[in-house]
Amino acid sequence: MKRITIKDVAAKAGVSHPTVSRVINDDPQISEPTKERIRAIMKKLGYRPNLIARGLVKKKTQVFALVIPDLNPHVQPIVRGVIDECRRRGYGLMLFSTEYWTKEDETYSYVVSNWRVDGVLIYNVVHHERLTEDVRQLKAENVPFVFINKYLHKKNVNTVAIDNSQAVRQAVENLAGLGHKRIGILNGSLMAVDGVERFEAFKESLARLGLKFDERYVGNANFSDSEAAEEARRILALPDRPTAMFCANDLMAMGAIRAAEAMNLRVPADVSFIGFDDLEAGHWFKPALSTLRPPLRDVGGRAIDLLLKAIEDPRRKPEQVPLLAKLVLRDSCGPAPKN
Amino acid sequence: MKRITIKDVAAKAGVSHPTVSRVINDDPQISEPTKERIRAIMKKLGYRPNLIARGLVKKKTQVFALVIPDLNPHVQPIVRGVIDECRRRGYGLMLFSTEYWTKEDETYSYVVSNWRVDGVLIYNVVHHERLTEDVRQLKAENVPFVFINKYLHKKNVNTVAIDNSQAVRQAVENLAGLGHKRIGILNGSLMAVDGVERFEAFKESLARLGLKFDERYVGNANFSDSEAAEEARRILALPDRPTAMFCANDLMAMGAIRAAEAMNLRVPADVSFIGFDDLEAGHWFKPALSTLRPPLRDVGGRAIDLLLKAIEDPRRKPEQVPLLAKLVLRDSCGPAPKN
DNA sequence: CTGTTAGCGCTTTCAT
């Protein structure tokens, strides 16, 4: 059960093993006919380079690490994107979870020093400010890293993130364009980056459009449909209820719409709703959900791109890549009611 | 930026580097005081063993591979379980997707030969019979592997899987116990293992209980809520409609219940429903969904266990581990109506 | 253009 090595190939070809190595690495010094001949032999013997051995000398493992808090539905397409891109680029991907990491843990040291990965992708939805500590650890390990969906506005780290400001602004501007003046929000958890950013962006957008921000129109629904329904019931019962609601995710939008309908409000005739995520369910939902579609699948690819650039040129200055969500208009929002 | 090696530690301790190696591997030959002393030095210098170098000589990487088709919600808790267990056992985890793998690809060879993983976990929901080819490849690579949620009844491979037969039987027996005679099914995709197995188990359970299996009560809804709603509308419009429906997942159950309600049927007074998965949403749903709760989080741990056993004793004969789902009774099923 | 030599950081005989 011994595996074929470079030396077996060399012996069969009647050359030295470094020559085979050069063929593998496509060294231009080797003549084309020799290359062809040796490649044929490698193929015939079923030779596979041993990345472990190569890693030992090159100090490169051809493996990246992806560190995530948990596998929520948001993370899925991102992970998929990362896997695909790694495969395309000839990298392997190791997956780590931060879930049980404690403060005392040398979290990133574990990933980098132990597994000798060539780069780290960090997806961390929690809004908790560990930034400085994380970055310190990572820099100490001297490994390139990029953050995903976080720290888009920090100039000293590599980041790829959905641009919440741009996304929310589109939604609010669209509602304003439809004549809505009283616009409410069902917000996600303020423990999460997305929750905070979308809320801030919402307030800014209203301000920019000269619309009033009304505390009473704010529902904190924690990204959950049932909580959204509850908050929607409260907000829509107000005498001067909003005529449109921006919802920080589709789940909440759907929960809220069902609640509105249960109150005999017509959507979108009486109230308009717009969500965020573009869940598949939003297609099937009635009324079909207007929403913001974040290019999640691209996130992974762009993150790997950045990582690769950082590897090529270690003194390259950090870059922040905002990814733009697309406004998808369907049936859940319409012109503001006349009254 | 040079990393601390075994030699640095040896120099500092005034011993030879193999001695340090022995300490790392807790060789009983080394005296306890020496061990203590050297361990202290390792700690002080911040030494981390280089698994790559170790891997080269031991021909073990301390890494497992998890191969999945995609990251659907089902897979999440399983992946989480696998990650956690790997971490506990000191293994790393590489993640691969089969999505774009074609027939010609040497899929598992790629994973094993290229990345030299110590074992492979395979989660493959598609019912397509690649078993023999997959197993052939894996055996040729001489690497331990275990299937997840598949091939529970093949005696020649290691498997950890939710026992669909046992699960579905519980559900059907419970409905029968409530007096239901006409029991229908909303089935998942027959392209998926779970779809096929649950359907078969459903028919067997009816037979065992002496209940009639009626083709008209079968809805093929592809694991989707909207398709389930559609099929439910058709089935519940029958003059002799079923009084209970087993649904192969919660999503379909919820879709079907909403459809039933829209037909002015009361749940569970007129029709009972029971789902599968125990989604979080089922808690919040009204009526709270009765369902089967598969111990998904355990799957990963058990799979790693099997893998480790297979590594310890390569000539160990394959084992099939069925994991039992728990029947969770809530409000969506009740006694059969009198008429 | 290709072969020789050395070495990546570790474990593993074999001595002592």
Next chain:
DNA sequence: ATGAAAGCGCTAACAG
């Protein structure tokens, strides 16, 4: 109980 020497499979000088 510990050291010396060899080698895992590969790449990187340095020759020639």
